[in-house]
Amino acid sequence: LSSTPAPAAAPRRILLLDCDMFFVQVAKLEDPEDVGRADLLIVGGRADGRGVVASASYAARAFGVRSAMPTSQALRLCPDARVVPVPREACGRIHRRIHEVLERFTPVVEAASIDEFYLDLSGTERLYGGETLEATARRIQQRVWEDTRIAVSIGGGTQRLIAKLAVERAKPGGVHIVPAGSEAAFVERLALAEIPGVGPVFAETLRRRGLRTVRDALVYDEKSLCLWLGEGRGRWLFRRIRGMDETPVAARSETKSISHERTFAEDIHSLDALQARLLPLAVDLGTELRKNGWRARTVTVYVRDRDFRDRQISRTLGDPVESDRAITRAALAQLQELWRRRGIGVRLIGLALSNLVSAGAQEQMRLEGIAPPQEDDRDRSLARAADRLRERFGKEALLAGRQLEKHPPPGE
DNA sequence: TCTGGGGTCCTAGGACCC
DNA sequence: TCTGGGGTCCTAGGACCC
Numbered sequence: 184l185s186s187t188p189a190p191a192a193a194p195r196r197i198l199l200l201d202c203d204m205f206f207v208q209v210a211k212l213e214d215p216e217d218v219g220r221a222d223l224l225i226v227g228g229r230a231d232g233r234g235v236v237a238s239a240s241y242a243a244r245a246f247g248v249r250s251a252m253p254t255s256q257a258l259r260l261c262p263d264a265r266v267v268p269v270p271r272e273a274c275g276r277i278h279r280r281i282h283e284v285l286e287r288f289t290p291v292v293e294a295a296s297i298d299e300f301y302l303d304l305s306g307t308e309r310l311y312g313g314e315t316l317e318a319t320a321r322r323i324q325q326r327v328w329e330d331t332r333i334a335v336s337i338g339g340g341t342q343r344l345i346a347k348l349a350v351e352r353a354k355p356g357g358v359h360i361v362p363a364g365s366e367a368a369f370v371e372r373l374a375l376a377e378i379p380g381v382g383p384v385f386a387e388t389l390r391r392r393g394l395r396t397v398r399d400a401l402v403y404d405e406k407s408l409c410l411w412l413g414e415g416r417g418r419w420l421f422r423r424i425r426g427m428d429e430t431p432v433a434a435r436s437e438t439k440s441i442s443h444e445r446t447f448a449e450d451i452h453s454l455d456a457l458q459a460r461l462l463p464l465a466v467d468l469g470t471e472l473r474k475n476g477w478r479a480r481t482v483t484v485y486v487r488d489r490d491f492r493d494r495q496i497s498r499t500l501g502d503p504v505e506s507d508r509a510i511t512r513a514a515l516a517q518l519q520e521l522w523r524r525r526g527i528g529v530r531l532i533g534l535a536l537s538n539l540v541s542a543g544a545q546e547q548m549r550l551e552g553i554a555p556p557q558e559d560d561r562d563r564s565l566a567r568a569a570d571r572l573r574e575r576f577g578k579e580a581l582l583a584g585r586q587l588e589k590h591p592p593p594g595e
Numbered sequence: 596t597c598t599g600g601g602g603t604c605c606t607a608g609g610a611c612c613c
Numbered sequence: 614t615c616t617g618g619g620g621t622c623c624t625a626g627g628a629c630c631c
Contacts, residue, residue: 205631227599229599233597233598233599234598234599235598235599235600236599237599237600237631238631250631251598251599251631252596252598253596253597253598253599254599255596255597255598256596256597256598259596269599269600295630295631296602296630296631297601297631298631299631379629379630380628380629380630381629382628382629382630383628383629384627384628384629385628385629413606415605415606416605438602439602439603439604440601440602440603441601441602442600442601442602443600443601444599444600444601445599445600446598446599446600481623483624491597491598493626493627494625494626495624495625495626496624496625497623497624497625498623498624499622499623499624530598531599531600533600535602
């Protein structure tokens with residue numbers, strides 16, 4: 184170890200901007216079914232009742248309504264609430280507009296989710312005339328409101344973890360900055376379950392060790408924590424409860440996987456019916472894959488059984504594929520195998536594509552004659568032709584013919 | 596009470612190779 | 614005759630987040 188101390192780096196200036204009850208705000212702006220003025224508003228139901236709350240207005244929360252709660256339960260707590268579906272398209276659109284606004288303040292913007300953005304303002308002190316981080320945060324908040332009519336809360340500090348914890352203090356609609364040097368003291372007051380990344384299961388593991396608060400855990404050295412929790416989680420927790428988090432803010436890395444899943448109004452008890460529900464997922468995912476210029480090497484089919492058991496089969500193909508034909512063929516085979524292993528009522532089916540590669544960059548280096556290719560040029564051109572037709576005539580134009588016969592589109 | 600949909604990351608075991 | 618390590622890739626399951 185060197186005896187010369189490294190020069191102290193200037194503390195970073197990181198903000199986390201969090202849109203307050205984002206789905207509710209977007210729903211009110213879009214005003215479907217005239218819910219703009221509804222006080223008691225729940226976003227995220229489903230007509231068949233098998234839905235959960237994505238977001239609820241503060242007035243509805245006063246009745247005990249919470250995110251991820253079954254909508255049916257929420258309506259028992261708050262019978263007068265209006266329920267609307269998540270306005271997906273609008274959420275994406277407004278997300279992108281907020282992102283654009285933030286990029287005017289710093290190029291280092293990371294979208295952490297649909298409604299959260301990290302900003303690294305390190306090195307902008309001179310640009311902003313020595314303005315405090317708090318003052319900058321308030322200007323950003325004001326500008327987002329003016330340009331998008333979305334109210335946001337902002338937390339700030341020298342690290343992502345601190346900004347994330349601080350924003351909880353800022354809600355609703357405020358700004359909370361943790362001064363440099365007081366990170367450890369800020370974290371010390373918390374319960375372990377409040378640390379991002381400590382979920383219900385981990386919290387219970389810690390509780391069984393007698394650890395409930397950060398203070399409880401601070402007395403143990405790294406070795407003990409690693410012994411109890413394993414190397415990875417022990418070290419992770421040791422650093423987190425001291426407010427240590429060097430993770431940089433960076434634009435999100437490329438997408439790793441894409442997936443679609445569908446929960447049925449009623450459990451499905453036949454392989455035929457399951458296959459019919461899998462096909463549109465495959466076509467939608469294939470379309471998305473090709474639109475982004477990707478190919479996928481791994482296909483995963485998963486189900487949630489009637490008894491809430493989740494099962495999956497994933498297969499990695501010899502070559503990455505992009506055609507509906509190849510995706511569908513793999514997916515159907517995997518579904519059959521899932522059904523063979525346990526043919527019980529199914530409430531949800533899902534399909535995921537991962538191991539994504541860019542179709543352009545993919546080297547054509549496979550060894551001929553080892554194994555038949557998963558798809559050929561004809562499959563790929565067919566899929567692309569189908570994409571063009573769907574673009575012109577709508578999604579229903581080309582769903583598998585069998586599909587249309589069994590499930591005719593609603594007449595109008 | 597009766598549990599959505601979209602993701603990321605981690606772990607552990609087995610296959611396979613050197 | 615009894616049993617190496619290390620590395621990578623794949624698979625299944627699960628925790629966690631919004």
